[in-house]
């Protein structure tokens with residue numbers, strides 16, 4: 001059976017995520033393969049229209065990648081029935097008004113996280129989408145990383161016994177921009193533009209914890225701005241008003257405690273830029289982006305604390321690499337394909353705007369905890385809830 005192509009409005013496509021992960025690695029890669037394969041074996045093709053603020057940037061990208069359609073007029077694209085999906089990869093601060101318009105135009109919505117700057121707005125988007133009956137999805141890319149998929153395999157196999165705790169380290173040094181150019185956009189360091197490591201990373205931590213170990217029921221966090229002044233893309237000094245590190249404890253259903261450090265002011269001394277150690281009664285594992293190492297209770301050494309003797313045991317040798325046993329495609333693309341199947345043939349899809357709102361809520365609660373010094377409880381949430 002021949003299908004009409006799915007027309008995708010791609011807004012914010014000149015940015016880091018919009019260009020590389022969503023356009024090149026996902027939508028154009030899918031297009032080059034003839035579209036997304038559906039459950040009956042047929043394929044539905046995708047066609048993007050690029051949307052942004054700069055005509056010249058859009059024209060350059062369109063020309064380079066053989067894309068026929070681009071515009072700086074979002075409303076024109078939204079009013080054209082040829083485009084049925086709206087994708088948003090803009091800076092966080094520009095997202096909510098654009099998604100509101102896309103929902104009002106009846107488009108299916110697929111967006112980067114965080115879905116909004118506040119829980120109130122995030123819930124509003126989830127409720128609007130529900131009321132309009134439009135399909136919606138939010139990027140949950142970390143769940144598709146090979147390291148985390150191997151970790152999920154260990155969880156599902158019962159390897160850990162009872163999971164006790166999770167300890168995670170995320171971060172690396174982001175240059176200040178004066179003596180070496182910063183490797184992240186400057187808006188990330190201004191809270192007025194939707195920046196901050198809590199707003200950026202807690203939505204990720206929420207879905208990682210929720211999907212692998214259980215919902216987050218409470219948070220205590222300390223967010224700080226270690227580097228108060230940075231230099232922007234033009235070399236101009238600016239006040240870094242957003243947090244660049246957060247030290248947090250998350251309490252999960254069932255008594256599991258997760259302790260995660262997130263920092264753009266830390267130097268890497270671990271195998272990967274993010275690592276999670278999971279300890280359970282029967283085994284432990286350390287997962288990164290790609291790798292995952294495990295230690296079963298039967299292979300656990302018995303250290304004895306002795307400050308008089310220099311350490312001779314190599315504790316890293318006690319861990320075994322979890323094999324790939326699978327081929328891992330780009331996670332952004334895999335998630336796009338799942339969402340497009342949801343659009344084309346109503347395949348199940350759970351990572352929706354309400355899931356995105358739970359991530360925004362964790363960020364908001366983390367910042368509130370940091371401001372007040374209090375532990376914040378998080379009751380379960382539905383799309384009809386007020387913030």
Ligand SMILES: NC(=O)c1ccc[n+]([C@@H]2O[C@H](COP(=O)([O-])OP(=O)(O)OC[C@H]3O[C@@H](n4cnc5c(N)ncnc54)[C@H](O)[C@@H]3O)[C@@H](O)[C@H]2O)c1
Nearest residue numbers: 012013014015016017018089090091092094112113114185
């Ligand atoms: N899933 C992930 O792992 C991940 C990683 C990084 C960023 N993100 C998210 O992706 C989004 C984009 O981040 P990025 O790092 O690609 O940022 P970026 O600065 O590289 O790109 C932002 C895009 O938004 C556009 N833009 C900038 N200012 C705008 C404005 N005022 N109004 C409208 N559009 C504007 C830019 O032209 C650009 O196309 C953010 O919401 C961020 O939280 C997700």
